[in-house]
Amino acid sequence: MRIILAAALLAGTAVPSIAQTAAPAPILTTAEAKDVWTHAEPEVARVTHVALDLDVDFATRTLGGSALLDVLAAPGAPRIVLDVDDLAIASVTDASGKPLKWTVGPRDKETGSALTIALNGANRIRIVYRSKPGATALQWLPPEMTFGKKKPFLFSQGQAILNRSWVPTQDSPGIRQTWEATLRVPGDLVAVMSAEKLSGDKGEPLPDGRRAFRFRMDKPVPPYLIAFAVGDLKFRPLGPRSGVWTEAPMLDKAASEFVDVEKMIDAAGKLYGPYRWGRYDMLLLPPAFPYGGMENPMLTFLTPTIVTGDRSNTDVVAHELAHSWSGNLVTNATWSDSWLNEGFTTYFENRIMESLYGKEQAAIYADLDWDTMQREIAAGGGQTGAATRLHGDPGAGEVDYTKGSNFLRMIEYTVGREKWDAYLSSYFDRHAFQPQTTAGFLADLRERLLKGQPELELSLQLDRWSYGAGLPGNAVHVKSETLAKVDAKLAAFNRGGPAGAVQPRGWTTQEWLRFLKGIDKTQTPARLKELDETLGLSASSNAYIQSAWFELAIANRYDPAVPYLRAYLSRIGRGLLVYPLYKGLMKQGEWGASKARDFFAEAKPTYHPSTAAGIASILAAGAERE
Known part of the structure; x- marks a missing residue:
């Protein structure tokens, strides 16, 4: 270039x-x-x-x-x-x-x-x-x-x-x-x-x-x-290079949840080169923070929704840490190539989790990402939808994350992990503190890893992945044994089995999401009542579980969940969790649209301006369809 x-x-x-x-x-x-x-x-x-x-x-x-x-x-x-x-x-x-x-x-x-x-x-x-x-x-x-x-x-x-x-x-x-x-x-x-x-x-x-x-x-x-x-911030050191800032009521919880951060820094450095930013501190923000995390160098910003007491959502910390290489060190030159930040980082995050917690834990996250990718591609127009391209207009949901990371996983599986890791480590080092484009990455890949191997390059379908719509046929679906067990319980429930047989005791957030997002979308009020009362969904203390449950409740106009939904939307400002709920409400005619407008008017002062603007767009688009 x-x-x-x-x-x-x-x-x-x-x-x-x-x-x-x-x-x-x-x-x-x-x-x-x-x-x-x-x-x-x-x-x-x-x-x-x-x-x-x-x-x-x-x-x-x-x-x-x-x-x-x-x-x-x-x-x-x-x-x-x-x-x-x-x-x-x-x-x-x-x-x-x-x-x-x-x-x-x-x-x-x-x-x-x-x-x-x-x-x-x-x-x-x-x-x-x-x-x-x-x-x-x-x-x-x-x-x-x-x-x-x-x-x-x-x-x-x-x-x-x-x-x-x-x-x-x-x-x-x-x-x-x-x-x-x-x-x-x-x-x-x-x-x-x-x-x-x-x-x-x-x-x-x-x-x-x-x-x-x-x-x-x-x-x-x-x-x-x-x-x-x-x-009114307090600080707690977690290691020689790391610590957490937050308000006093959350300090003990945050320190306990993020206790493995030093191990994450070590694992990341062993994978792709030294951590170049000195310290890696974190700031746990109030619930109004609009994202899961923001990779601000030396001080990652984090949502409190990931503090669930079981450390099952520390993949968010691994993700923001990985941005210290992919995004902060080597950065997309324009937002049309944001997958160079987010796709690389999602792949890197999974490798950190594997290094610390084993292949099965990494497989859980990769398997869920596969599900998300399939939903995003379908929503973006399928195999021909422009919104499913990696290089293109910014703001294409999670395609940059999930399709981008699968692109890199496919290369790893094709060329071999040893060669791929050596290349990536060299890539981050050679392009440190520089901007990058999709064309620049592909040129570097061809020169440094694939030169003289035309058949190998052809099999990778690099341009199809980078510039084409949909999902190429050589995508890699990593399957989790843990989630397969959840799938068995899900299938039984969808066949009419009792909610009491689900027995989710000890489930991580990821297992809950696999189950809740897989439930057949059309349910009777009696079935929803059984689910809610048996599994404690409306009153859950886990923001991820509540969001997934509210999506199902909204789709079936389940009124008993509405008061909990209203309180949730005034308490949680994370776009990933609230956008689907407003979108779901706007799809339910006046029953949902009136609630969406009322809830937004009440909750708007609690949202970050970018979140409020996003919700306003959802409401406006829904109103146009009516």
């Missing part, structure tokens, strides 16, 4: 800040690397480092202060173009304070606005600004929405392109940047970020009673990985 090495092409035009110690990452310039979700023109001028200096104001729900940007520009470049979304910009100057001309273009509902700044030879730009209360990356939680119930909480979620609502920069995964930050917060709260802490766990006291927290990321990362949280 042809790339521009910015340091070589644009040498001598920027003075890096003190904190920038890494060489600028390359910019890819092939057609496939063109990012349509950014206004930036990185081939003209690009950001290499961001220094943030911000006040966190809970009263106004805004961040205010400045961003100092290091710029690497082509000789004579007249301007630099940044991404912003509804920022209140007060001034733009060079490093000496000289004003620079700037304009903010019209706002696009998906990509925000272009902030165009005349450079006039400047290699550093200071932007003084304030975020808006509705910034799409930020969720401000009142005390009653936290575990402690006494103090407010704030967290950011930048993926995919939301960070432009609080950081004026070039918000594209292909434009990697180092960064540093100072956050000033109320004196009784703690700030954490996805970077090295420079000011200690308690920050530095300020004369006005606030505290300042300073951070540094000296490795170039895609800007969606700049993340922070502020709350």
Whole structure:
């Protein structure tokens, strides 16, 4: 692949800040690397480092202060173009304070606005600004929405392109940047970020009673990985490189659930090379967090829904850890290739779980992923559906995860694990801290692993997997003996057997999901009542079990489950668990649509802006069908 090495092409035009110690990452310039979700023109001028200096104001729900940007520009470049979304910009100057001309273009509902700044030879730009209360990356939680119930909480979620609502920069995964930050917060709260802490766990006291927290990321990362949280946070070390942050009521539970994290780091390093980020800490967030986890470097963000007391959902931790290689180290250049992050990571996650817990445990996860893949492909149009392609429009459900990981598993099974592991370890090392495209990966694979073996390459169907719809015939279905036993009980139940014969005592979340998602979709009220009362589904403390059960209840308009459903939708903000419930409600005519609208109106303040937008789209699409 042809790339521009910015340091070589644009040498001598920027003075890096003190904190920038890494060489600028390359910019890819092939057609496939063109990012349509950014206004930036990185081939003209690009950001290499961001220094943030911000006040966190809970009263106004805004961040205010400045961003100092290091710029690497082509000789004579007249301007630099940044991404912003509804920022209140007060001034733009060079490093000496000289004003620079700037304009903010019209706002696009998906990509925000272009902030165009005349450079006039400047290699550093200071932007003084304030975020808006509705910034799409930020969720401000009142005390009653936290575990402690006494103090407010704030967290950011930048993926995919939301960070432009609080950081004026070039918000594209292909434009990697180092960064540093100072956050000033109320004196009784703690700030954490996805970077090295420079000011200690308690920050530095300020004369006005606030505290300042300073951070540094000296490795170039895609800007969606700049993340922070502020709350009544406590820390518990789990090992020499790891620990967990969360509110006091959840600290013991989180520490117990994530006790194996050091073993995971060791297992991952043995598979595909050393862990390059120093520490691996985790932040367990309030239930409003919209995802299972977010792989922010040095500080993975996690949903509390995975804390079930039996450690059966720590595959989420393994997944986010694996992103330290696939995603954070080697990153999709555009979101059209997000499978390079998620497919690689899902495969890697399974290998970590196998290393720690054995082949059968890994088979359970792989078998469930197969089921999910089949459902996603069917929903996406089957063997001809455009939504089932790996390279394509972003947002294709879990296809990137499940089909992407199966693609890599197929290669492993075809070429052999030893050769495949050696290749992957080399791949992560050679492309470390760089963006990547599907075409780039395939070219590398052909050159490094398959060269001189045309028959082998033909058997792999690389282009069919990467660019074609549906599922190629050489896909690998890993089957679990544990889930086969669940399937036997499921078959008996579907034939009319009693719910009491299921006997799920000791089941993991994965066994529950296999059973609940396999139940015939049409059930009588009496049968649903038997299920619910015998297995305790509506009142389960496991958010995964409840979500799967509510899907079945909704499909049959089972009214006794509705009060539990209503409470669930106001308590859980994880998109994976709530989106299917709103979609199911919208398929049930006015019985469901009226409930969906009412529940959303009630729960909307508890959702992250991205989750709320996703649900609003579901409701709007359902209304159009009526």
